[in-house]
Amino acid sequence: MKRKALRAAFPYTLPVMIGYIFLGIGFGILLTSKGFAWWWATIMAVFIFAGSMQFVAVDLLVSAFNPLSTFILTLTVNARHLFYGFSMLSRFQSMGKKKPYMIFALTDETYSVFCGVDAPADVNADWFYFFIALLDQVYWVLGCTLGALGASIIQFNSAGIDFVMTALFIVIMIEQWEKTRNHLPVLIGIITSILSILVFGADKFIIPAMIGIILLLSLFRRPIEQRNLNEHA
């Protein structure tokens, strides 16, 4: 049963594999370039397991020790995860012992895979989702470790490698865009975020943008739900 779920889950993780190994390598290179031993990258990938936050963490680790501002910054950068949990409440409900790990491992990419797929009818859905999350973390740990190890051996110019994350999010956005004709939610996300950057600045825009997005989605609930209904009719 588990093996079948693993085999069914694997193909869905391939896009994330590419993204995570690229991005992980980028992270490993960045971290070692600041003078850290390679295994710090492995430790961070295992326990933090949050792409953008790990990149931010590199900045924090080379600054003065300040746990409080570290905590607040973590909440700000990861605040979007609140969105993800709400839409996974029912899916994770039946998962028992796997549930804590599912919550821990709910990254942007794993979440985007969960949004795009439903478990095939002939496999155990809980194990299917569990293996997607687990495989994704394996790729991430591998990528971070490889990058850190590799950078201590081979020298190359890694400037601009963080575009791998940008490209990944653009691709996810396009896939979502093509799946529905109801583009109002994604447009609300984009426009609210841009306005929030203009008003609050690039480093403080996430919380106001989140509030604005939730307000606008509430305001436009009727037309959005109407369009979703029409699409499924």
Added chain:
Amino acid sequence: MSTLEISLTIAVIVAGTIFTRAFPFILFPGKKEPPPFITYLGVVLPMAAIGMLVVYCFRHVTFVSRPYAIPEVIGFLFVVLIHRWRHNLFLSIGGGTILYMAMIQSGFPFSLPF
């Protein structure tokens, strides 16, 4: 930072990350169905969140000084067009990243001879 301070900083980040991921599950525990508004948000928030994440990646880009966001705009357009054309993740993500790195590292477009 000392090794202890590094470990503590990482531990704080771990705690903060777990908190943001677990919060919705703490708020709505057990078997009860979340209210319809929450279910609605569960459907539409992911789409809005992806839009926000794309903007997040470009948050430090500036149009008013060199290189005037030219590498970012070209990188963005490349990924969009190539992905709509081929739907090949390796090509879109790998190609886009390599193109962007090449532009950044060469000083494009100001390294051009005109």
